[in-house]
Amino acid sequence: MRRLILIAIPYVWLLALFLIPFFIVVKISLSDVALARPPYMPQLDWSAGWEGIRNFFAALDFENFGFLTTDDLYWKAYLSSLQIAGISTLLTLIVGFPIAYGMARAPEHWRPTLMMLVILPFWTSFLIRVYAWMGILSQNGLLNGVLMSLGVIGEPLTILNTDVAVYIGIVYTYLPFMILPIYAALEKLDSSLLEAAEDLGCSRLTAFWLITVPLSKQGVIAGCFLVFIPAVGEFVIPSLLGGSETLMIGKVLYEEFFSNRDWPVASAVAVVLLLILVIPIVLFQRNEQKQREAEG
């Protein structure tokens, strides 16, 4: 019995925090927009009994999903989001791996402090940190000021309000999600394996390539998914740091919801986004499971 309850808890969690909200979104995506509160029709009328429920289901259709195919804005926004998220994930990996590696190779009594430093930014609101980047990257900002006074550049670079700023923002924000799983994998790495490899004639680089990289693979994969999945739907970073031409699905969704007041189409956009993300999420789950089995 206790076992059953223990197993049930995560499923109740999943049901309450994911499935029920998701079905509400699906339901709205099948309705039609209306000038009412809330702004869509039909509403489920419980008082009319069976008849009401039947009418409700009869009025649902897939029109809004069809609408998404009539305008190339939507698939362009999906593609551009996937591209921005993909490039950002790669950049985060390039920046994050050496940091995690350095942490794992640092003397043991330093590691808690280093770990602390990685987590420290979370103590400040995410929004404030993104605003800080606006100050750093703007025309009269810190970065341009330093570069100009060093004589590296003659006139200020335009970084804020471009895609470059979006990449910087995403890499900065999600870096800890990349570092932590890689660090966890590298920390477990048995250093005697490396010694053995070197004893057997491997150069340090070859040993790194043949031993460290494969053994940290699970951490790298976990880190990449943890960065990629939220980055696809990112809204705050592109709207604060990006220019008007930065096209991302999060912004399209916002416009459908807030500017067009079209909750049904906005919900359809969200459902499609989820379907696109289901593939990496399933892959991620499988990776986790494999890792657990390997360890178990």
Add this chain to the structure above:
Amino acid sequence: MTRSLIALTAAMAMGTAALADEVHVYNWSDYIDEELLTKFEEETGIELVYDVFDSNELLETKMLAGGSGYDVVVPTGTFLQRQIMAGAFQPLDPDKLPNRENMWDTIQKRTDVYDPDGEYSINYMWGTTGIGANVGKVREILGEDAELNSLSLIFDPAKVEQLSECGIHLLDAPTEVIPAALTYAGWEGGPDDKSDEAMAKAEEVITAIRPYIQKFHSSEYINALANGDICLALGWSGDVLQARDRAAEADNGVEVTYEVPKEGALMWFDQMAIPVDAPNPDAAHKFLNFIMDAQNMAAASNYVYYANGNEASQEFLNEDVIGDTAIYPDEDTLENTYTVTPFGPKEQRTLTRLWTKIKSGT
């Protein structure tokens, strides 16, 4: 244990009592003299919970979703009209609003378009959408005799190209920019024309200047103008005037002006209304009545540099508010302003799509 239970029950009872006399006000950010909030609490004994937003869309979503928990909200006229149609507001009770006699007929007549006879709302502030400029930089580029009050600064590609080197922002609000573009183009259907032909014309005008616009944003231009990061913005009167004052305070050599475009300017109205499901409509009426007091309203305008719809408050306004034609335009300028009506759902979709296309090129 028993004692702490009693204490807890007492605390909960007090909590409910406090709840009964609370009023939740949801207003635009930087839009009131905060001393008024304390004054209201002192005068009425009602606890005031003040919360702010920065876009009509956000407010509208909360109103349409329902259950916002707010007692007083401040939508702009066009949004107000649509939300009234959706049944989001309750009719005001005139008996609870004796200060209504202070209101200004001229403004009431104009807001009748959105809310006939003010059945659901009272005017809080109003203003125009116009041109904010960094005088020094614009003159440096276009010459000493450049006109600062012409929409050609924003919409004439030849001028905009030259000015682009010092930075231009437009409001990220198609309902503001498109009427301005139609006004500049002298569109015969007028600035409020929502036909496909009018939209095509507006698209043509804005697309021509799109490459030279640094950003579409509805509040960043305040700081950007004040710091000298940009030299031109199509923005809201009071916001540009705030930029002017911040620049003057910073003493950074930047001089900002606000001009009502000579071709004609959009006039807008922010209206206070009570949501249909407001938890405390009684206190909400008290708040509206408090705001309509001549001295209180004057204090708000003196603080935020926006004109208000309260005629009796005018004698209490500072000279740099009532005497500034950028805030209280003279008769001729007022004649030259126009108002717009809300977009229907289908027109709104066309508009948003057009706006995305203009901004992102897709």
